[in-house]
Every structure is written in structure tokens, then in C-alpha cells.
Amino acid sequence: MTTGEGELPGLTALLYAATARLDAHFAACAGAVGLTASQANAVHELAEPLGMRELGRRMCCEPPNVTFVVDRLEERGLVERRPHPGDRRAKLIALTATGAELRERLFAALACDPPLTGLPDADRRALRVLLDRALHT
């Protein structure tokens, strides 16, 4: 949550600040099309119909959460639960026409002025290398 006392002061804070920037941009784009961040996360992943479980995997969250978010999207007519052919337990979540149109607008908003774009490519590459190293040690 804060420093963690062990790395040089500031690194942790900088990492949190960077992800906060990313979150803010995503949430702002979601809000611009009338969605919450979580709902937008789901819509974002629904390029094609997915089972609840697979959708949860791609959204990086647990199944109950997917149920909750899909409920809200279904109430608004943006997605529909379809029976899964060949597995009567499972369901396929698919965007409706309205949902698909909204997904297009979401992507358009996301492409507009994303964070970290001011950083030169060389720096971005260096950042990737360092973060990758940090995560694999």
C-alpha cells in the first residue's frame, strides 16, 4: 500500500502512481460511454462470446464478480446469456448489437490520448526490460 521499507524510497510510490494513471484513463473512457471501469473491462474482453469462467480469466477476477458485472450489463441490454452448445452447465456471454456498438465507442475513447504516450520508444523499451527483470527475480 505504501513504501514497504526495503526498496529505495519512492519506487513503490512511483509504480502505484503509474498504474493509478492507467486506471484513471481507463475509468474516464468507461465513464465517457456510460460504463463503470469493471463493466468496461468486461465489454473490452468480449470480442467474441465467452463463457463466464473464461471471461473472468481475461478480466483477472473471480467468477462471482463476473456474474455481478454481467448482471448489470444484461439489465442494460448490452450483453445476453446464451446457452452453451454442448455443455448445459455453461453459458455464453455475447454482446448485443447495442453492446457491440458501445464497444466500438469504448475502443475509440481508449485510443484517444492514452497515458505514457509522451515517453520515447527507447524509454518504453527500457521500462519493459526493467519491469520484466524485476518480476522474474
Added chain:
Amino acid sequence: MTTGEGELPGLTALLYAATARLDAHFAACAGAVGLTASQANAVHELAEPLGMRELGRRMCCEPPNVTFVVDRLEERGLVERRPHPGDRRAKLIALTATGAELRERLFAALACDPPLTGLPDADRRALRVLLDRALHT
């Protein structure tokens, strides 16, 4: 939430992965002393008695949240609300003896094997520079 389509693929994911690592360590340390991450965040900041507002500022969250978390800590006898001398609106949140002892154990846990420690100092410095640059552009 995910890529954001505009930076090189992976940078966003790496940043989220890094902060997830930090969160996981903090939550694990909190759990080790019987606290949730938010509760531990509050305890962490309570080096001295603070007003609700100031505590919220340091925890990086809104006032209602502080009320909620302090409620739980107070129920467990880890903190107490004291009247603020000189401002009858405000309260001072202070650790009890039990709370202070638990805070010590929290810090001990946090110091034990923190993330990103395997990274050489040079890399850490480079990371700081790059993140700082990314945030100020």
C-alpha cells in the same frame, strides 16, 4: 485495466503485474497479523494520533472509508477515537497498546522478504528515473 492500445504491448500489463506483486506482499503481511490490507494501511500510518481527515489523506482514500476502517479497528480495540483538543468537531485516532504492539509486528512482517528486492540497485535507480519521466510528461 488492460492494454490500452497505444503503448507497446505489455508495458501496461507489466506495470499492473508489478503493483499486484506489491499488493500481494502487503496483503500477506496484513493477513499474517490478522488485518485486512486496508486496516493494515491505517495502522501503518498511525505512527502518531491523527485526525480522520489527515489519516484519510495518508491512506489515499476518502473520509467515509476512513470511518469504515476505523470502526473495525475500534471494535477490535486496536485504536480509539479521542476528542481533539481545540476542535470539538474533530477526533484524534490513536493506537491502543494492543494496536501499537500489532503495528510493530506488521512492520516486522513487511521487512521480511519484500518484493523487487532481487533487483540490483542500478536497475532500481533506472526504474525510478524512467517512471518519474513517464509520469511527468
Added chain:
DNA sequence: CTCGAATCATTCGAGCTGTAACGAAGTTCG
């Protein structure tokens, strides 16, 4: 084929988080 284990989605309970609105207390200014 049948019974037990695994998997799917859901529900429940708890906690976290924010915005809006509130009453109480302090501050400012005519």
C-alpha cells in the same frame, strides 16, 4: 453403467471504495 470427483455458474456474507447529503462546529465578514 454407476458412483464419486471435478467443473459451471450462482448466491451469500463480508469487506472495500466512492459520491452525495447531513448535522455539528468553526471561521469570516458585514
Added chain:
DNA sequence: CGAACTTCGTTACAGCTCGAATGATTCGAG
């Protein structure tokens, strides 16, 4: 002084998230 504004903490409400438990279905071992 007294009215208007601000600030303090709280409450109410809505949404997000997870772990545990549940019922339905599928799969696998014998």
C-alpha cells in the same frame, strides 16, 4: 453580534471484490 461559508466526521447508497457454500451438470474410474 449574526448570517454565510467552510470544514469535520458521519450516514446512506451504490458498486466492486473475494472466499465459501450450493445445485446442476459433466467426466472419469472401476
